[in-house]
Amino acid sequence: MNTHQFEVVVVGAGGAGLMAGLYASRTAKTAVISKLYPTRSHTGAAQGGIGAALGNYEEDHPEWHTYDTVKGSDYLGDQDAIEFMCEEAVPAIYELEHMGLPFDRTPEGRISQRPFGGHTNNVTGKPVRRACHAADRTGHMIVQTLYQQCLKNEVRFYDEFQVLDLLTVDGKTAGVVAVELATGELHTFHAKAVIIATGGHGRVWEITSNAYAYTGDGTAVVYRRGIPLEDMEFFQFHPTGIYKLGILITEGVRGEGGVLLNGKGERFMEKYAPTVKDLASRDVISRAIYLEIREGRGVNGSNYLYLDVRPEVVNKYAAIDGRTNPDGSAYVVTGEQILAKLPDIVDFCRVYLGVDPVTQPMPIQPTAHYTMGGIPTNKYGEVVIDDKNTVFPGLYSAGEVACVSVHGANRLGTNSLLDLVVFGKYAGLRAAEFARGADYVPLPADPTAFAREQFEGLRNGSGKENVFDIGNEMKKVMFDDVGVFRIEAGMKNALDKVNELQERFKQVKVQDTGKIFNTELLNAWEMSNLLDMAEVTAASALNRTESRGGHAREDYPERDDQNWLKHTLIWKEDGKLKIGYKPVVMTRFEPKKRVY
Amino acid sequence: MDVTLKIFRYNPEKDQKWHYETYVIEAEPTDRVLDLLEKVKAYNDGTLSFRRSCAHGVCGSDAMRINSRNYLACKALVKDFGEKITVEPIMGLKVIKDLIVDMEPFFDNYKKILPFFINESPVPEDGKERIQSPEQRARFDDTTKCILCAACTTSCPSFWGSDDYLGPAALVNAHRFIFDSRDESASERLHVLSETSGVTRCHTTFNCTVACPREIQITVAIGELKMAMVTGKLD
Numbered sequence: 001m002n003t004h005q006f007e008v009v010v011v012g013a014g015g016a017g018l019m020a021g022l023y024a025s026r027t028a029k030t031a032v033i034s035k036l037y038p039t040r041s042h043t044g045a046a047q048g049g050i051g052a053a054l055g056n057y058e059e060d061h062p063e064w065h066t067y068d069t070v071k072g073s074d075y076l077g078d079q080d081a082i083e084f085m086c087e088e089a090v091p092a093i094y095e096l097e098h099m100g101l102p103f104d105r106t107p108e109g110r111i112s113q114r115p116f117g118g119h120t121n122n123v124t125g126k127p128v129r130r131a132c133h134a135a136d137r138t139g140h141m142i143v144q145t146l147y148q149q150c151l152k153n154e155v156r157f158y159d160e161f162q163v164l165d166l167l168t169v170d171g172k173t174a175g176v177v178a179v180e181l182a183t184g185e186l187h188t189f190h191a192k193a194v195i196i197a198t199g200g201h202g203r204v205w206e207i208t209s210n211a212y213a214y215t216g217d218g219t220a221v222v223y224r225r226g227i228p229l230e231d232m233e234f235f236q237f238h239p240t241g242i243y244k245l246g247i248l249i250t251e252g253v254r255g256e257g258g259v260l261l262n263g264k265g266e267r268f269m270e271k272y273a274p275t276v277k278d279l280a281s282r283d284v285i286s287r288a289i290y291l292e293i294r295e296g297r298g299v300n301g302s303n304y305l306y307l308d309v310r311p312e313v314v315n316k317y318a319a320i321d322g323r324t325n326p327d328g329s330a331y332v333v334t335g336e337q338i339l340a341k342l343p344d345i346v347d348f349c350r351v352y353l354g355v356d357p358v359t360q361p362m363p364i365q366p367t368a369h370y371t372m373g374g375i376p377t378n379k380y381g382e383v384v385i386d387d388k389n390t391v392f393p394g395l396y397s398a399g400e401v402a403c404v405s406v407h408g409a410n411r412l413g414t415n416s417l418l419d420l421v422v423f424g425k426y427a428g429l430r431a432a433e434f435a436r437g438a439d440y441v442p443l444p445a446d447p448t449a450f451a452r453e454q455f456e457g458l459r460n461g462s463g464k465e466n467v468f469d470i471g472n473e474m475k476k477v478m479f480d481d482v483g484v485f486r487i488e489a490g491m492k493n494a495l496d497k498v499n500e501l502q503e504r505f506k507q508v509k510v511q512d513t514g515k516i517f518n519t520e521l522l523n524a525w526e527m528s529n530l531l532d533m534a535e536v537t538a539a540s541a542l543n544r545t546e547s548r549g550g551h552a553r554e555d556y557p558e559r560d561d562q563n564w565l566k567h568t569l570i571w572k573e574d575g576k577l578k579i580g581y582k583p584v585v586m587t588r589f590e591p592k593k594r595v596y
Numbered sequence: 597m598d599v600t601l602k603i604f605r606y607n608p609e610k611d612q613k614w615h616y617e618t619y620v621i622e623a624e625p626t627d628r629v630l631d632l633l634e635k636v637k638a639y640n641d642g643t644l645s646f647r648r649s650c651a652h653g654v655c656g657s658d659a660m661r662i663n664s665r666n667y668l669a670c671k672a673l674v675k676d677f678g679e680k681i682t683v684e685p686i687m688g689l690k691v692i693k694d695l696i697v698d699m700e701p702f703f704d705n706y707k708k709i710l711p712f713f714i715n716e717s718p719v720p721e722d723g724k725e726r727i728q729s730p731e732q733r734a735r736f737d738d739t740t741k742c743i744l745c746a747a748c749t750t751s752c753p754s755f756w757g758s759d760d761y762l763g764p765a766a767l768v769n770a771h772r773f774i775f776d777s778r779d780e781s782a783s784e785r786l787h788v789l790s791e792t793s794g795v796t797r798c799h800t801t802f803n804c805t806v807a808c809p810r811e812i813q814i815t816v817a818i819g820e821l822k823m824a825m826v827t828g829k830l831d
Contacts, residue, residue: 037699039744040655097725100713100778102733102740109727134740140654141740148712182692211650247652347811348652351671352626468638511642514609517693520642 002180002187003443006031006156007435009176009191010428011163011218014041015139015417016399017197018146019424020381020431024195025155028432031189032155033178035162035213035522038147042199042211043420046139047344048252049114049131050096050421051414052089056110057129057326062086064122065130069415070589072118072281073408074549074559076231076567078585081379081404085415088422093132096421101145103134114255114341118281118412118596127255127279129326131414136250136342142417161187162522163217164451166194166225166395167444173394174441176221177451181522184515188447192438193431195381195396196222197424200371201533202235206472206479208368209241209248218401220529222375223536224450227385227392228569228580230403231373232533233541233551236411237484239285241367243304247348249364251413253357254278256341257333258309259317260285261361262297267317273596277321280596283410283550286366286484299363306361309342311335313361335359366484372411372550373540374403376569376582381427387569387582394434394441398427405567408584409549458524463509467524470501470508474534482538487554491542498534505531539577540568561591599623599674601632604684606691607643614691616682617641625675629662629683633669633695646695653809656745659686660695666747666807686750702746705762709770709788714781726778736775739768739817741810748804748814760793764804764814767795771817775830786825795821 008024010017013034021032034041053060065086070077097103097111104112115127134141150157158178164186165177175191201216202208223229239260240249254260259278262268272288273280280288293303308314311333323331335358339346342357349355349362375397376384383395399420406419477497481490505528512520546560547553569580599621606614619640621632630648637644646669647657653671660669661684663677674681689697720726742765749755749763770789774782789795795818804814824830 036649036655036657037703037744040649040657042650042655044743045650045652045654091723094719094724098715098719100715100773100776102736102776103725105728105730105733107730109729109732111725135737137654137741140743144740145713151707152712152714211655213649245652344654351653351673466638514607514643516608517645517696519645520637523637 002185003190004031004187005190005440007191008193008195008431009033009189010195010197011176012197012199012399012401013038013157014043014197014199014399014420015142015146016420016424017195018143018150019421020195020197020398020428021155022146022150022153023425023428024432025153026432028435030155031158033158033161033163033189035160035181037159038157039143041143042214044140044143045211045248046417047136047248047250048255049116049133049138049414050093050142050417051116051119051130051412052093052132052418053086053130054090054093054111054113054132056106056113059121060128060130062090064120064128065089067122067589068119069406069412071594072410072412074410074594075561075565075591076405076408076548076584078405079587079589080585082406083587084379085406085418085422089418092418092421096142096145099145099149101134101141103132114252115279116255116413117251117279117285119414120276125275127276131252131255133252136252136344139417142421163198163221164454166221167447168225169441169444171392172441173392174443175447177448181517184518186448186451188443190440190443192435192440193394193396195398195427195431196375196401197397197399198401200400201530202368202371204474204478204530204534204537205368205483206475207241207246207365209238209246210368215526216529216533217526219374220532223532223572226571227383228376228571229373229536230376230569231405231567232536232570233544233568234372234409234549235368235537236282236370236372236550237286237366238282238369239289239366240307240364242348242352243363243365245352246367247352248367248369249307249345249362253307253309253342253345256309256338257314257318257323257331258307259313261306261308262292263299263301263305264297268292268297276596281410282413283552284596287552289366290484304363304365307364308361309338309357310359310361311338368479370411370416371400372403372405372407372409374401377402377404379404379426380430381423382430387580389582394438396427396431398423409551454525454528455521457506458508458510458521461509462507465504465507467508467527470505471527471530474498474501474531478534478538482541485552485554486541488542491538495535495538495542498531498538502531502535536570536577540570540579543579544568565591597623597625597679599632600680601636602682603636603644605694608693623674625673627674628670629672629674629677629681630658630669632674632681633683645693654743656743659745659747659750660684661686666751668745668747668809671809686746688750688756689746699746702749702763702765705766706744706769708762709766710781710785711769711773713773713776713779715778716780728777732777735777736772738812739772741812742768742772743810745809747807747809751803751807753801753803754797754799758797761797762793764818767798767818767821768812768814771821774821774824782830789821790825795825
C-alpha cells in the first residue's frame, strides 16, 4: 500500500498551488502533488502582467482597482472578495519582489507598470498603468520564483503524480488518491486538509490558448464527489489568439499601443468602446471582433482580423489619442522597444505565422482562455457547498480552478495572476491553521476503489470509439455553440451532443496495458473530465436567460439584474444535473450599465 | 504532404531493446512536430509516450532530438525539416519509455546551484520594492528566460561524457542569480561552480546555445561566469 500522511496536501503546482504550499508548509507538514513538473504549469504561460495599484507611474488606488474589477465582472463578482484581493494586491507584489521576482523597472528603479484592458483612472476614465510586468513573461517569472522559494524552504514535492479522486468521509475531507506517472502505482494521500489548485479546463474548446494539461482534473474530481460548481457558464474568450492556433497574444500588446484593425483597415473598437477603445474588457472586444467578421469586415473576407503593433501604426494612433509618457512627452515607440517589451510575442509570430510583428500585422481571432467559474470558495479559499456558503471541512481551493468569485462574469486581464497569488496564500494559511486544530479523518476501507473503477472502465470498453475523435467533436460543438455568442438552439444542440459523446465514451478502450507512463490511459481519463466540464458549462449557459460578461446570448441580449444577479450552482445527483443559486455579495457598488 | 516519421521506441515492460518505428503521416507544412506525434498517438499507436503541455514553447516539457538536433517539438515546424523526420529522446539522461527520459538528474543539478533568491538583509522600511535600475535588471535578463527544458544540457558533449557535470542549464540559472544586483549569495554559487563539476567542464562547443529554444546566449553567460571566477568581479 502506497499510503502517505500529510497534514496538508496541495494538488497542483502552478502559482496558486506553489503559494499555498509555501505558506502551508511554514506551520504544517505539507506535500504538493502535481501531474507536471511545477515549472511546466500553465501559470508560466501568462504574459502581460499582474495587477496592483502601486502607482509607480501615475496616481492609482486599490479602490479604483476594486471598482474596475467589479465593473469588469459585470457586477457578478462578490464585492467583499474583490475588495480584499485589490487591497492585498499591493503587499503581494512587494512580497513577490522580495522573493526575487525580476520585474521590469522604471527609470527610478521601481517596478514597471503598463496599461491593460479595463484598468482605468476612475476620475478620467482613461487607461491607467497598473499591470506589473516582467517583459511578456510575467507568469513564467512568477512560477519560477515561487518554485525556487519552495525549494529554498524545502517544500515536499511529488512531481508527476496525477490526482484521481478526493476522499471524503461523512462530509469531511480525508485526502486524495493520485497515480504516480512513472510507475502507474496508485497512492493514497491521507490528509487533514486538501487544497485543490489544478487550474482550468480550456481544452474543452477547439481554438484555445490553454495547455494540454488544462483538462479540469481537480474540478471533475470534486464534482464527482458531490461538490457543486459555480458559474460554469462564464468562460472567457480572449480576443487575440493567433489565427487557427489559438496561442495567446497578450493584451500587453495593446497596452503598449497596439490596435485592432478590421479588413478595411479601420480601428473598429472606437465604435464599441469610445473611451478606452482597444483597452476595453476582453468580453467586449471578443464580441466586437465577431460582429465585425459577421458583417463581412474580416481580413480578405475571412474569419480573422489584425492586431497591429508596428511602430508607425502605434505612433499614429497614440498621437490621435493624445497618449503621453509619464513625464508628459508624446508617446512614441521604436521597433527595438517593441521587441524589448514583447520578445516572446515577436518570437511566437515569427515561429508559428512567419510574421514579424515589428513590420507586419498579426492575424488574430478570439481564443478560449480562462475559467471564471469553478469550485465555490470564500475569500479564505475554503470550499463552500451551498447557497448559505456552508464550509466543507478540510477542503480548500485556489487559483483558476476556484470561483471566489472575484471575476464574476468576465475577468480583467492581470487579475488571474493576482488571484492565484492572493488566494493561494490564504488557502495555504487557512488549511494549515485548520490542520492544527483537527484530527485525521480515518480513511475509507478501500480508498482507491473509485479511482480503480474509473481506470477499469477505460481499459475494458469495446474499443468501438476513439478518444481523439470524441474530443474533436466536443471541441468543435463547444466552440461553435457555447462560445463568444450563444443562443438557445445552439446550446441545446451542444448539450445533446456532449451527452451523446459521454455515452460513446463508454466504448473507448485504451490500447496501452502497461503501467509505466501510461499516458494513453491518463489522456483518456482527462477526456472524461473535459466531457463533464463541457456538460456543466452547456447546461449552466442554457439555463441563464440573460447576457452578462462572457455569457452573451443573442436571444437574451440584455443583462437582467432583476432575475439574474445571482451565482449559478450546479451538481450532479443520481446521474441528473441539478441547478441552484446563491446571492452575489454587494458592498459599495450598485449595478449600472457597463460602458467602456 | 506526407511525412515519413521515424520515432525512437522503447517500452520497458515489453521490449528487450529500443528500436525505431516508421509512420507515414499526412501533415501541413505549418504543423508542429508535436502535432504529428499526437496524430500517431491518436490513430496509429496509443502507447507512444512523450511529455507535452503548453504546445507553444514556454513550459519546457517536450525537448526532443529531431533530425539529430535538440528542439522543443512544439516549436519545430514540419516545413523546416522536410518529408523525412526522425524523433529521438534527448541524450545523456536515461530513457524511461519512448521519448520520455528521467529528468531527476537534470533537476538535481539545478538544485545544486542554490536556484533561489537570497537576500537576508531587511527589506526597505516602507515595505516596498528593493530598488534596481533598468541597467542592473538588464544585466541578467537573458538568463531569466530559462524554462528548464534540458535542450541545452542534453546537447552538451561534456554532459554526455561526465557523471557529475552540472551542465549548461544549471549554469544559466546560476548566472541569473549571480548577476542580480539584489542577490547576496554570488560567492556561494561561484564556489559551487568552481568545483570540478562546474564551469571548467564547459569547452565552448556552443551546442547549448544552438539548442536553446529561448535563444539564451548560454555560452556568453558561461563565459561571464568564468570571468567572474577569475576576476572576482561581477560587472
